[in-house]
Amino acid sequence: IADLIDGARPISLYLVIPPSDISRTKPLIRLVLNQIGRRLTERLDQSPTSRRHQLLLMLDEFPALGRLDFFETSLAFMAGYGIRAFLIAQSLNQIEKAYGEHNAILDNCHVRVAFATNDERTAKRISDALGTATEQRAMRNYAGHRLAPWLAHVMVSRQETARALLTPGEVMQLPATEELVLISGLAPIRATKLRYFEDRNFSRRVAPAPKLADGLYADRPVARSNDWGQFARLPDARLVRAEDLTGVDEDGGPQQQRLPGLANDATPRVGDADRAVQTALEDDDNVAADARAMEQARGLTPAARGYGLNEGSHGDLIPGLGS
CATH class of the missing domain: 3.40.50.300 (P-loop containing nucleotide triphosphate hydrolases)
Known part of the structure; x- marks a missing residue:
């Protein structure tokens, strides 16, 4: 600037x-x-x-x-x-x-x-x-008999009045x-x-x-350091994984986002939480299946729910669980 x-x-x-x-x-x-x-x-x-x-x-x-x-x-x-x-x-x-x-x-x-x-x-x-300007106006008054060969009196009066230089209509x-x-x-x-x-x-x-023209211009000023360059921060390496850097799969489709620490070919363990999910995937019109899914979900303990969420090769979503 x-x-x-x-x-x-x-x-x-x-x-x-x-x-x-x-x-x-x-x-x-x-x-x-x-x-x-x-x-x-x-x-x-x-x-x-x-x-x-x-x-x-x-x-x-x-x-x-x-x-x-x-x-x-x-x-x-x-x-x-x-x-x-x-x-x-x-x-x-x-x-x-x-x-x-x-x-x-x-x-x-x-x-x-x-x-x-x-x-x-x-x-x-x-x-x-x-603003205004001074304008001079003249007025003439004639007096005498209308049938006389000439008028007896002629009176001329002049006066100065103010007038706008340009009226709004003239503007x-x-x-x-x-x-x-x-x-x-x-x-x-x-x-x-x-x-x-x-x-x-x-x-x-x-x-x-x-x-x-393409490229740099001849009169381009020399680059100078700014006051905010030293405050630039790089993303934490621990948060960057190889799977996050891959944009698409081999088949060209978008890659599904996975949680950190979850392996690509992780095989889910069959347990109470899995059975509850599998039951919930049954026909939506099956009232009995819905009732069984709700009963099984309510019967799960907090530890079982946490164990179901902590699947993967590392098991690091909830530290200390499943080790």
Whole structure:
């Protein structure tokens, strides 16, 4: 994670999640973003430019990840660590659904870009953010006899009134080629969208998609030790048996799981417990057989039951029994 801002070369990290897997991978993405935010804000340098690289977090459809408490509070001080966030949402309703009505997401955004919206609440919020302008209105009043060759009195009055720069209806009717840019401390800007794929000055600067090659990449960073490598534990050798390592039998079918210590060709001993099991395997509709099985099972002593469970070549399921 530290290589994002302190690496020898600039690094781009892409986390692309298909829409069908958002709900399933949401906890993992939330954990990654939370770890990045906490790891890169541990040490405050004298100047954000003292770090090798500046970091831009571009989160498309970020309300779909749910509420990120640390991310909401860290937006206020991430700029001091050389980190900026580019958040994209469809409407304010998505943000309020994830972070509540009184959230600090928009309060910590220095630049806000808005397009034509279909939501009335979002349009009204944008209209209020644009502010008002002073509009001058003139009124003329005519006085005199209607049959006179000219009117005796003409009165003109002018007054200044406040009007919204854009009403909510005008915000919803913005053309597809225009956008609104709101910057803290500056007047709002009504700009024309610049599509990079339509402008030759930008289309020439777009790099082609990289071609993935087999094997290791040339710019792959050197592997480093981690803090958790020394805590790796191997399974206990006493719990690993040869039969557990075999996946299938010779005939291709799945191998039945056996208890540890039970031989492959162990021949069960015929006893009271075996007779009870054999009786229970008789016809289900035979009421007399069921009654005999219950009587024999109740007549078994705990030692007999334990002896029946302790079959095998080693007899180590219940130590000390059957030896």
